[in-house]
Amino acid sequence: MTDPKPVLTPCTIGTHAFQNRLVLAPMSRASALDDGTPTQTMAEYYAEFAKGGYGLLITEGVFVDDLCSQCYSNQPGLTTPLHEAGWKTVLDAVRREDGKIILQLIHAGAVSQHVPKAFAPSPVRPKGEMLQGYGYRQGAYEVPGELTLKDIEDIETAFVETARAADRLGFDGVEIHCANGYLLDQFLTPETNLRADPYGGSLTNRLRITTNIIERAQTATSKPFLVGVRLSQAKATDQDYFWENGLDDAREIFTGVAKAGADYIHLASEKNGYAYHSSTRDGDNLTAFAKTITGLPVIANGGLQDMNLANEIISNEQADFISIGKAALLNPDLPKRLQANLPIRDFTFEMFQYGVTIEAQQRWEMEKAA
Template sequence: MDTLFQPYRLNASLTLANRFMMAPLTRCMAGPGLVPTEQMAAYYGRRADIGLIISEATIIRPDGQGYPNTPGLYSAEQIEGWKKVTSAVHAKGGKIFAQLWHVGRVSHSFFHGQQPVAPSAIGLEGTLPRMRDLSYPVPRALEVAEIAELVEQYAQAAANAMEAGFDGVEIHGANGYLIDQFLHHASNLRDDQYGQTPENMSRFALDVVDAVNARIGGDRVGLRLSPGAYAHMEGDTRDRGVFDYLLGELNKRTLAYVHLGIFDDSLTFDYLGGRASDYLREQYDGHLVGVGNYSAETAAEAIKADRFDLIAIGRPLIANPDYLARVKKSEPLVPYSDTMLAELV
């Protein structure tokens, strides 16, 4: 367990106080205009002893929204709201990255009055979380020129994050959202330079990484990936080739880390040869963040076995703002409950 509490050097720009990260946790608590609130600032500030906080997923433009009251990072008011959050974290010696998000087809005109966009015009079955009376619509396939605009908007959101005082950004390329939709055959049926082959299907993700790196420096950029399809997505054996190519290309680029996107890392995927975390460790040369139902004890075991380098903790940090202190003292944790989502404790 001692290893988890030792400082960890990501690169020349960033050394973390410990190996714990706060996983991005969608709380749907932004104020009018999707502006972060004082309550959110207090919520993050109470968890500033975590080595690196990853903010709740934050939309890069209005049609990127797929859940109620999720914060944005594209308006002056939103930037000012986030300054309160980053100041609260830094006042207690913490570090925080903004997670940059566009949900793609996991959206609805209810939020922004537009038809959702995606790589291809393939809709999702089911209804929106927290808004069960709304079914997912069929999205509109993005034009090539629009994809270039999105790349620039990710880069601008990263610049906005730095203006707001964040220590860096995490690009959300996981969990079946827009970037992930380009990376899986079930959601990408394009026949242009963004579809069909691993190189083409990886192009958007790599273009976003390159644009964000150019804007703020790759040592302050993380990337979350879901090579195993499990949320808002069906798996396909051909997906392995896409992620093999993507990760090979990422090895040629500067990143602070790659972060697995999954809710339960005990899940296995035939086309990945087992756990998604083990696949990423095999393919990616840089710092790797594990996540998915780990306790501090099981995370320490996994890090000792060199399965990943840092551990992201999610729901236990909702229930326990003092998570780190409890773990250090071997005190029991407050169990997580969905009822806790109604309050920012």
């Protein structure tokens, strides 16, 4: 008998035990009802990954208030009783497959493609163009309005209340999204945060909204409930962004979220993959660094359907978990395939030819099969 593949070995976060280290990465599928209510199709979609053996599922980013947090049309929210009922259906479907599931909480800030007027830390137009296939607004971003201190406090409360709702529903935890150029990352990034109050200036100040949310969400939720955080250097519309002061910034960010009480750190990558995005400009590996200086479990991401690399990352203790994004869409049973030594289907952007929704993928798959 051969040794089990490292990614298929069990692992824990706090008192939560996971059957393996393969995590479904959060992916917005814009498949909720117009009011943000999750659907039966979404329940079946998430259950499929649980059935396929992923140790943990992280949902797509869920909006946290009805003001200006929504990023995309048909993005799911968790702000109304109807949303709660929809998520309960998703959760029940995942539990029937013995799955574990964490809800990702996001605020769009300047990069909303949905709300009539976007708000952000400072009136700075985001780089790049709006993402195709999401929302009715396309083209260049507009200059956002500037959030007041009262608005910021309300946003922190919205994240905390949504975390409480997720806890009440019975989710395993929430992931606070401070990555990829969305609101919390706009605060963290000096180019998009020109504030001169306690939320701008020093790195500690720029991280404050995130650390406040983590701290308050931990206090407001039950004990085994997890509060993780997703961080990244790159932005969805700025692939080559690196933290300006490399390891010095990384140290402050990682220890800041750890001190606030984060249960884990998930480091996101964009299209150039793990080796590029999860290293500083000087080539220092950031997932290993996060583990060493915080002692927290770390999730690595970015093109890690390359199982040689994924297994190496786990064996070398550079991370504890591996999250799989695009490749999971065509391999909802990837862990079971690995167990059985079956090949993994290659991801192709062709699958988005009818759009990014679950229904658009189903149409594409049916045509391929015909």
